Amino acid sequence: MKLLLPALLLALSVHAVKREDFKECGQTSFCRRLRPLSTKSESTDFASPYSLGAPSRASASQIGVPAKDAAWSFPLSSTMYPDVAFELRVDILEGDIARVRVDEVGSVSPWRRYNETAKWALLNAEPAHGAAEITTKNSVTSIRYGQDLTLRINHAPLRIAMVRGGNEEIVFNDRGLFHMEHFRAKEMPVEEEVVETEGEEVKTEEGQVVEGAEIKTEPEDQQPFEATIDRSWFETEDGDMFEEQWKRWRDSKPKGPEAFSLDISFPFAKHVFGLPEHASPLSLPDTIGEGSYYTEPYRLWNVDIFEYVADSPMALYGAVPLLHAHSARGTVGVLNLVASETWVDVAHTKGVQTHWISESGIMDLLLLPGPNPTSLFEQYAALTGPAQMPPQFATAYHQCRWNYNTQGEVIEVQDRFEEADMPLDVTWLDIEYADEHRYFDWNKKMFPDPIAMINQVAKLGRKMVAIVDPHIKRTDSFRVYKDSLDLDILIKKADGNNFDGWCWPGSSVWVDFFNPKSWEWWTRMFSFDTWADQTKNLFVWNDMNEPSVFDGPEITMPKDNIHDGGWEHRDVHNINGMLFHNQTQHAISVREPTKKRPFVLSRAYFAGSHRFGAIWTGDNLGTWEHMAGEAAMFLSNSIAGMSFVGSDIGGFFGNPGDEMLVRWYQKGAFMPFMRAHAHIDTKRREPYLSEEPIRSYLRDALRLRYTLLPAWYNAFHDAATKGHPVIWPHYAKYPGDETGAAVDNQYYIGDSGLLFRPVVVEGATSADVYLAAGEPYYDYFSSRMFPARMKPRNVTIDTPLDKFPLLIEGGHIFPSRERVRRSSALMSNDPFTLTVALGRNQNAEGQLYLDDGETFAWESGAFVHRGLEFKDGKLRSAPKVSYDAGNAYAQSISNVGVERVRVLGLNKEPKSVTVAGEEVQFEWDKGAPSAKEPRAAVLTIKNPGVKVVDDWEIVIA
Ligand SMILES: *[C@@H]1O[C@H](CO)[C@@H](O)[C@H](O)[C@H]1NC(C)=O
Ligand SMILES: *[C@@H]1O[C@H](CO)[C@@H](O)[C@H](O)[C@H]1NC(C)=O
Ligand SMILES: *[C@@H]1O[C@H](CO)[C@@H](O)[C@H](O)[C@H]1NC(C)=O
Numbered sequence: 001m002k003l004l005l006p007a008l009l010l011a012l013s014v015h016a017v018k019r020e021d022f023k024e025c026g027q028t029s030f031c032r033r034l035r036p037l038s039t040k041s042e043s044t045d046f047a048s049p050y051s052l053g054a055p056s057r058a059s060a061s062q063i064g065v066p067a068k069d070a071a072w073s074f075p076l077s078s079t080m081y082p083d084v085a086f087e088l089r090v091d092i093l094e095g096d097i098a099r100v101r102v103d104e105v106g107s108v109s110p111w112r113r114y115n116e117t118a119k120w121a122l123l124n125a126e127p128a129h130g131a132a133e134i135t136t137k138n139s140v141t142s143i144r145y146g147q148d149l150t151l152r153i154n155h156a157p158l159r160i161a162m163v164r165g166g167n168e169e170i171v172f173n174d175r176g177l178f179h180m181e182h183f184r185a186k187e188m189p190v191e192e193e194v195v196e197t198e199g200e201e202v203k204t205e206e207g208q209v210v211e212g213a214e215i216k217t218e219p220e221d222q223q224p225f226e227a228t229i230d231r232s233w234f235e236t237e238d239g240d241m242f243e244e245q246w247k248r249w250r251d252s253k254p255k256g257p258e259a260f261s262l263d264i265s266f267p268f269a270k271h272v273f274g275l276p277e278h279a280s281p282l283s284l285p286d287t288i289g290e291g292s293y294y295t296e297p298y299r300l301w302n303v304d305i306f307e308y309v310a311d312s313p314m315a316l317y318g319a320v321p322l323l324h325a326h327s328a329r330g331t332v333g334v335l336n337l338v339a340s341e342t343w344v345d346v347a348h349t350k351g352v353q354t355h356w357i358s359e360s361g362i363m364d365l366l367l368l369p370g371p372n373p374t375s376l377f378e379q380y381a382a383l384t385g386p387a388q389m390p391p392q393f394a395t396a397y398h399q400c401r402w403n404y405n406t407q408g409e410v411i412e413v414q415d416r417f418e419e420a421d422m423p424l425d426v427t428w429l430d431i432e433y434a435d436e437h438r439y440f441d442w443n444k445k446m447f448p449d450p451i452a453m454i455n456q457v458a459k460l461g462r463k464m465v466a467i468v469d470p471h472i473k474r475t476d477s478f479r480v481y482k483d484s485l486d487l488d489i490l491i492k493k494a495d496g497n498n499f500d501g502w503c504w505p506g507s508s509v510w511v512d513f514f515n516p517k518s519w520e521w522w523t524r525m526f527s528f529d530t531w532a533d534q535t536k537n538l539f540v541w542n543d544m545n546e547p548s549v550f551d552g553p554e555i556t557m558p559k560d561n562i563h564d565g566g567w568e569h570r571d572v573h574n575i576n577g578m579l580f581h582n583q584t585q586h587a588i589s590v591r592e593p594t595k596k597r598p599f600v601l602s603r604a605y606f607a608g609s610h611r612f613g614a615i616w617t618g619d620n621l622g623t624w625e626h627m628a629g630e631a632a633m634f635l636s637n638s639i640a641g642m643s644f645v646g647s648d649i650g651g652f653f654g655n656p657g658d659e660m661l662v663r664w665y666q667k668g669a670f671m672p673f674m675r676a677h678a679h680i681d682t683k684r685r686e687p688y689l690s691e692e693p694i695r696s697y698l699r700d701a702l703r704l705r706y707t708l709l710p711a712w713y714n715a716f717h718d719a720a721t722k723g724h725p726v727i728w729p730h731y732a733k734y735p736g737d738e739t740g741a742a743v744d745n746q747y748y749i750g751d752s753g754l755l756f757r758p759v760v761v762e763g764a765t766s767a768d769v770y771l772a773a774g775e776p777y778y779d780y781f782s783s784r785m786f787p788a789r790m791k792p793r794n795v796t797i798d799t800p801l802d803k804f805p806l807l808i809e810g811g812h813i814f815p816s817r818e819r820v821r822r823s824s825a826l827m828s829n830d831p832f833t834l835t836v837a838l839g840r841n842q843n844a845e846g847q848l849y850l851d852d853g854e855t856f857a858w859e860s861g862a863f864v865h866r867g868l869e870f871k872d873g874k875l876r877s878a879p880k881v882s883y884d885a886g887n888a889y890a891q892s893i894s895n896v897g898v899e900r901v902r903v904l905g906l907n908k909e910p911k912s913v914t915v916a917g918e919e920v921q922f923e924w925d926k927g928a929p930s931a932k933e934p935r936a937a938v939l940t941i942k943n944p945g946v947k948v949v950d951d952w953e954i955v956i957a
Pocket of ligand 3: 739770793
């Protein structure tokens with residue numbers, strides 16, 4: 001969703017975001033103050049005014065938890081503000097990740113910087129035990145750790161480099177742009193009256209209440225103005241430091257300025273990737289410098305953005321402050337854990353230079369050493385946890401629309417899918433199912449018997465999803481509102497009263513999920529006792545959780561709103577949506593006596609949200625331009641953990657024509673999260689509504705998704721266990737290929753070897769695909785072969801409307817199920833097909849991971865995980881990891897077999913195919929390996945008589 005303009009305007013086809021609803025850097029005072037540092041610092045007499053004192057073991061550190069072995073603390077100060085003390089702490093974490101934190105310490109101010117971002121985002125940030133050595137000589141501290149890594153810390157001026165094999169790969173404060181604004185009283189020198197009273201509460205001008213009179217600033221504390229270098233380089237004194245007005249919104253900023261700036265250089269890098277979510281190319285273009293592609297920095301500030309621009313650094317719905325820096329020489333990463341509004345400039349100068357500016361919070365920087373994309377994925381997962389393993393149905397097709405308005409319509413959708421012989425797993429209900437947009441309360445006029453409806457849908461193995469948004473209608477008759485008032489768990493305004501704002505239900509309030517008191521209560525909201533009108537087959541969609549507030553600044557919450565612990569919304573904004581997602585998915589998982597895998601879709605997200613479920617790219621437009629940009633968005637999200645991602649098939653806004661709808665379904669079949677969705681004002685466009693031949697093309701795309709579900713499931717399992725992305729950009733598979741590093745219009749599905757490229761150009765009759773060097777590729781549809789080459793290359797694939805580029809890279813085996821049924825659940829005992837795409841050396845490998853698809857029993861060994869290998873003319877199945885072959889799940893599928901093996905690219909005709917000495921039937925198509933357009937030889941083995949749970953060998957002689 002979400003439409004903010006009247007439908008009339010939409011009808012007039014206003015297809016552009018209202019840019020003026022969202023700030024540019026120059027319209028937000030901290031960005032206005034700190035962005036120009038980068039140009040000022042180019043002056044030759046500029047040097048960072050920050051320097052470090054001698055390190056000590058960090059046990060006495062002010063930052064965070066007591067340290068174990070590999071943690072040191074350094075006093076940090078700036079010549080500009082000699083009386084302000086900072087602490088810099090360095091931890092070496094498991095996995096050779098260096099963590100550098102900075103906080104202001106010993107301040108007389110009652111304020112503190114927000115330091116809990118890591119608490120929400122990271123699962124594990126334990127310092128390693130004794131894994132690092134430290135030496136300090138001539139004001140340079142070296143910390144040696146891991147595999148040939150050194151953190152070289154210059155004390156004055158402050159500069160920290162992660163060095164590997166003698167090369168600086170990540171440099172913090174290379175350009176001296178680090179600056180942390182300290183807490184200060186509004187007026188300096190302090191005329192500010194601190195009313196002396198004895199032991200009583202004291203009220204300062206700002207209205208903070210403190211015990212006693214400690215806040216009193218002594219006259220000798222007034223020296224900070226004697227800076228030794230030009231302070232204006234660091235802080236443009238603007239009138240907006242203590243209060244800021246934007247349009248009709250005033251931000252009271254009680255804490256005053258507390259922004260920070262830092263620079264990170266990657267001297268070896270040619271590309272940086274990441275920082276989702278933006279509608280920009282995967283290889284992030286420059287935002288600053290002469291002729292830069294963009295002129296605004298990438299912005300991280302979760303917002304509900306109406307008809308977003310297809311190519312822009314503007315903020316969108318989610319924020320993951322993770323960057324990969326890459327060249328053929330290696331890949332490293334940084335995670336800048338901050339949840340306040342953040343702007344990032346990128347410039348390809350001396351490698352790649354980045355400048356990060358955040359409004360509040362401590363600096364908490366994690367340096368991920370790589371040295372390749374796969375190790376980076378694993379390091380990021382070690383910090384933030386692996387992705388959630390979705391229930392199997394969630395990987396299949398989802399049909400949504402704003403709105404299916406009645407129970408009858410929902411049933412009609414089921415029937416029509418059935419009649420059209422199209423598979424479907426999940427039917428969705430947007431906001432109109434709820435009475436007056438009071439989520440949980442069905443509109444009983446339209447949905448008289450929700451349980452009967454869900455049960456009828458579930459008969460075909462299908463599920464439903466209903467939306468539950470975070471805004472709560474302010475009306476006493478709504479129990480959710482009443483409860484949240486009684487429990488006092490609502491987000492507050494700066495003045496301490498409950499915040500109310502405008503959203504779908506009208507006047508609304510928002511629960512503060514930072515308050516642990518809300519957790520158990522929210523879980524209860526989804527229990528069958530509390531919410532009786534549901535069944536275990538109903539799942540949830542958390543939309544609008546940026547949060548979207550229609551009458552708030554930039555359609556979100558005022559920054560001076562207050563959360564649990566007294567933190568301002570400013571400090572926690574980008575995390576806010578993740579906490580809601582977390583609590584909802586938890587609630588769904590515990591509804592039944594046996595814990596079930598939840599499915600909850602969220603729109604807002606932050607680093608770590610992948611632990612809680614899927615996301616999508618929000619309100620896209622049904623235009624070719626939007627379609628074209630989405631692959632890059634999926635990839636950028638995927639490398640930052642958020643790989644259960646998709647976009648609205650067909651485009652949320654607009655009425656796609658036949659051609660576009662087909663292309664969108666084909667693309668949709670290869671999105672990790674495959675859902676069709678449409679705005680309330682669009683024409684109905686369920687795939688069964690199209691005429692032939694369009695309808696068949698749409699059916700083919702749907703059926704292809706279902707056929708390949710086993711390959712997708714393997715990929716989801718790798719995401720849930722290793723932290724690998726479900727879809728892989730070229731650079732992540734082939735980090736050594738310099739020329740293909742920026743390719744972002746095609747991707748690989750897990751380790752299946754399947755390479756997909758969407759067709760996103762109107763009228764396209766062919767599309768180019770970029771192939772890696774080294775292995776042959778095979779066309780999925782035609783067995784056309786692209787022989788192995790020493791160099792990467794583009795190949796052209798014909799794309800009549802029913803075709804698109806889908807290739808298989810040689811050297812891979814992937815499983816599929818070719819008997820497509822009405823839902824994925826109905827396919828769970830069907831036999832498999834194995835496709836063996838032989839590599840240059842007539843070898844291939846793959847996997848088949850299976851479990852019950854709905855419980856957590858897989859975590860305690862109830863699964864089947866086969867390693868498949870083709871070598872020396874033999875295809876073997878053996879356990880991929882060690883597991884109990886007699887586990888309950890394995891037993892439940894003991895009869896499931898392999899019904900077909902297809903071997904592509906065998907270089908000689910087999911004389912026999914045997915299993916355990918018995919001959920089995922096969923077909924041989926010798927192909928045309930030496931034709932101008934070569935076709936691969938195809939060996940088809942029918943019913944080899946092997947079971948997926950067993951060890952076996954098929955011998956081709
Ligand atoms: C945040 O800072 C406070 C005050 O210095 C400290 O007591 C607390 O442990 C810190 N919390 C975290 C999660 O680091
Ligand atoms: C998720 O919820 C659990 C409690 O159910 C809590 O312990 C954890 O900190 C939460 N994490 C996030 C990111 O909200
Ligand atoms: C492949 O095509 C792209 C886009 O046209 C082009 O930029 C690139 O240089 C080509 N690569 C090779 C290896 O030919």
